[in-house]
Amino acid sequence: MTSISPLKHTQASGTHPTILWFRRDLRLDDNPALVAALRDGGAIIPVYIHAPEEEAPWEPGAASRWWLHWSLAALDESLRNCGNRLWILRGPSLEALRRLVAETGARAIHWNRLYDPATRARDAEIKQRLRAAGLHCESHKSNLLFEPWEILNAGGQPYRVFRAFWRAWSRALNGRPPYPAPEVIPGLPQDRPEPGERPRLDDLDLLPRIDWDQGLRATWTPGECAAWVRAQSFITSRLAQYGEKRDRPDQPGSSRLSPHLHFGEISPRRLLALIVTAFGDPTRGAAEPYVRELGWREFAHHLLYHFPETPTEPLDRRFSAFxxxxxxxxxxxxxxxxxxxxxxxxxxxMRELWHTGWMHNRVRMVVASLLTKNLLIPWQSGARWFWDTLVDADLANNTLGWQWTSGCGADAAPYFRIFNPVLQGQRFDPDGAYVRLWCPELARLPNKYLQQPWAAPQSVLADAGVRLGVDYPHPIVDLAQSRARALAAWERIR
Ligand SMILES: Cc1cc2nc3c(=O)[nH]c(=O)nc-3n(C[C@H](O)[C@H](O)[C@H](O)COP(=O)(O)OP(=O)(O)OC[C@H]3O[C@@H](n4cnc5c(N)ncnc54)[C@H](O)[C@@H]3O)c2cc1C
Known part of the structure; x- marks a missing residue:
């Protein structure tokens, strides 16, 4: 059970409380909605509303729910250190907010914006209804450095090519410095009765009932403090080599900040400010390759906002008939x-994903290419599996990744660029450390055959203790034949 520590309320001087609605911005640092709520001057009611059905058809998957549980626990602890705490409510969100307003006399509500279609529609309705009821209701920019409508081409249209988006986005980079986390967040007066029966974090059933999450627990620490630790250690010790090492799954070359960014435990603005402090101009020199990935993240959100059908429909409509x-x-x-x-x-x-809830970007491209091109399985099936198993499952980034790799998205790789997993392994996992870690049954194979055990002579397999079809499967597809089949399929729709 998540323990709840005793609370020392810090009483606010204002008369009307303000509701601060946390969603995927689970931090106190650089949180514009929190800053605006503090400016209101009264007590603040920090609330999280559990309403997964409102995100349908993209309710958080199992790995995301696991992360969310611990991130909410961490947020509650941070709020308690500031003299407040997290209120947990159940949806529907509009009803929950209305009840909270009626029970507390709140006059204002602030939240940070999200961009997935279901949440946008819900938020627009809530804003309109609560404003009609006389509440001051305001949403803020926090999840992105630029809103999807702030970066448009000369014709006022959204970008569909990353290079052009990056040019405009990186030129526009400046803006306000991040807001520091407050030391005190005034709460309701201590003697105020607690309204209604409210669920506790454990009641939300976010954690799995069967114990499959050991790998997640061993790999990750959700929450704002852990996000800061990871960001700072990456920037001081690994960012300078990122451009060189980011493609190597056998080395800790990338930041692994994706789940922290997804849940808003660190803001992109804070991350950028830390990078600028350490490296100067973020769009040049050693920092540039990393900041470019943050640019891809913003491009993904840009696309999701302007083409909200893309989580299920190909942006390139020729692929509807693939x-x-x-x-x-x-x-x-x-x-x-x-x-x-x-x-x-x-x-x-795929085993790294199952065990840790994360997979290296290069390998994500390779497994997605095998599924959609060699096996000709629709990209939506792969995107769904990632959705359930990734701790960083993110509708914008996942959609972009799958459409890019399968060839049907904005700025997609040319269709004929079909990743060859053997060559990719030999190039990016040259000593085989990554494959040996996750496929220990192959560990004793020499490097020459590690990425393609089917090509190994029987004597080599026997020496390594590998019986194909018994200890390790025969390949489910012939890479050369299936590549030719994929190219033929492409010819039918191009
Ligand atoms: C098929 C496929 C599915 C993907 N699904 C997701 C997903 O659900 N969630 C997700 O966050 N990323 C997704 N990605 C993008 C990328 O693989 C991950 O963001 C990255 O591996 C996360 O590791 P990292 O934090 O170490 O990244 P770093 O290399 O350290 O990059 C820093 C940050 O930039 C962002 N980023 C990096 N690469 C991309 C990219 N190609 N597109 C968009 N943002 C990027 C992430 O927020 C990341 O944390 C997917 C990629 C592919 C090919």
Whole structure:
């Protein structure tokens, strides 16, 4: 059970409290909604409303729920250190907010904006209804450095090509410095009765009932403090080599900040400010390759905002008629999900995902390419699996990643660029440390055959203790033939 420590309320001087609605901005640092609520001058009621059904059809998956639980616990602790605490309510959000207003006499409500279609529609309705009821209701920019409508091309249209978006986005980079976290967040007076029966964090059932999350627990510490620790240690000790090492799954070359950024435990503005302090101009020199990835993140949100149908529909409409495979879909999909395709780099990635809730970007591209091009399984099936298993599952980034790799998105890789998992493994996991870690049954194979055990002579397999089809599967697909089949499928729609 999550323990709740005793609370020392810090009483506010104003008469009317303000509601601060936390969503995916689970931090106190650089939080514009919090800053605006503090400016109101009264007590602040920090609230999280549990209403996953309002995000349908993209309710948080199992790994995201796990993260959310611990991130909310961390946020509650931070709020308590400031003399307040997190109130947890159940949705529907509009009803919950209305009840809270009636019970506390709040006159204002602040939140930070999100960009997925379901949340946008819900928030617009809530804002309109609460304003009509006389509340001061305000949303703020916090999740992105630029709102999706702030960066447009000369014709006032959204960008569809990253290079042009990056040029405009990186030129525009400046803006306000991040807001520091407050030391005190005044709460309701101590003697005020607690309104209604409210759920506790544990009641939300975010944690799994069966114990599959050991790998997540061993890998991650959710919450704002951990996000800061990770960001600072990355910037001081690894950012300078990021450009060189970011593609290597066998090395800790990337920041692994994606779940922290997704849940808003650190703001992109804070991250950028830390980078500027350490490296100067973020769009030049050593910092540039990393800041460019933050640019991809903003591009993904730009696309999701302007093309809200893309989580399920290809941006390139020719792909609506793509001839996906019709046979053995379920069997192949299951082998891919379970890391049993018989293709080592792919299996290593899928097992890393299952075990840790994260996968290296290069390997994400390789496994997505195998699924959508070699196996001809619709990209939406892969995106769904990632959605349930990634701790950083993010509708904007996931949609962009899947559409880019399968060839149907904005700025997609040319269709004929089909990743060869053997060559990718030999190039980016040259000593095989990554494959050996996640596929220990292959650990004793020499490097020459590690990425393609099917090519190894029987004597080599025997020496390494590998019986193909017994200890490790035969490949579920022939890479060369399936590549040719994918190119033929492409010819039918291009
Ligand atoms: C098929 C596929 C699915 C993906 N699904 C997701 C997802 O659900 N959530 C997610 O956050 N990322 C997704 N990505 C993008 C990328 O793989 C991850 O952001 C990255 O691996 C996270 O690791 P990191 O924090 O160490 O990244 P770093 O290399 O340290 O990058 C820093 C930050 O930039 C952002 N970023 C990096 N690469 C990308 C990218 N290609 N597109 C958008 N943002 C990027 C992330 O917020 C990341 O934390 C996907 C990529 C592919 C190919």
């Amino acid at each position: 001839p996906w495979a019709e046979e053995d879909l379920e069997t192949s999909l299951r082998a891919w999900q379970q890391g049993r395709t018989g293709i080592p780099l792919v299996d290593a990635g």
